[in-house]
Amino acid sequence: MIGEKWSLLVVRELILGTSKFNEIAANTGAPRDILTARLRRLEELGVIERAEYSSRPPRYSYVLTKKGRDLRPVVMALKHWGDTHVMGRVMQPVYEHSCGEVFAPATHCAACGEKAGGATLTRVNP
Amino acid sequence: MIGEKWSLLVVRELILGTSKFNEIAANTGAPRDILTARLRRLEELGVIERAEYSSRPPRYSYVLTKKGRDLRPVVMALKHWGDTHVMGRVMQPVYEHSCGEVFAPATHCAACGEKAGGATLTRVNP
DNA sequence: GCCACTAGGTTGGATTTGCCAACCCACTAT
């Protein structure tokens, strides 16, 4: 669903607050025709919604649905991975947590709240 | 890097413990020639490693490097999203956390350890 | 009234990528 080229980049842009067609095109580098196709597809999948913010001429802004917003952990985790393993330099922070520190994601167990590292997880039905 | 078609599915398989070419091909559904290209690419990117487990005839197993293993949070988050929003049914569990419960990922702040929800994050330099 | 510019696309044609079935080689097992 979000594995097609450009789709997750579109979601990233919407998470970051971009909402207009041309901005998304510029920030992702996606060709405009492909971008149109992806936006339509993401809309029909219920990941994003199109809101008309002007009629005559018709102008639309794109926003995430709940389903789309729930992809934030995925994008955050991927960004963290990219910062750590791909970019050779420290990236400027994007989010700050309510504790006051720059936000970096850590995966915890939803049931107990403890950090979930390699050894704390065991496969079921191997 | 991992946005090409099949790449992240390959990583998923390796995370789940699959290591042989034919198994990866069967579990992902990727065409064999494309799979070959992806495996070579992931190897040169340092995400996976090829280990010869038999010479004459040469046979290889594929394993994740540290860089590749660090993608687990991404795959976990994506699986969680898919289970919640795409699959209409409850999936059989894959991991169990050391606390004894079925594992579901939750994103916390790496600095303070508190859960990181929508309102606890604020953008820096909007 | 004329020109340039913005926003959100659509179109045509070239290029790239992906898919599939078939084939290959070097073994092993029956």
Next chain:
DNA sequence: ATAGTGGGTTGGCAAATCCAACCTAGTGGC
């Protein structure tokens, strides 16, 4: 002798992508 396994490679075709140019319907400047 035959079939099966493992890890590929090859050729031909279909589909997706890319890019530049174009379109429509406005707005702003002079």
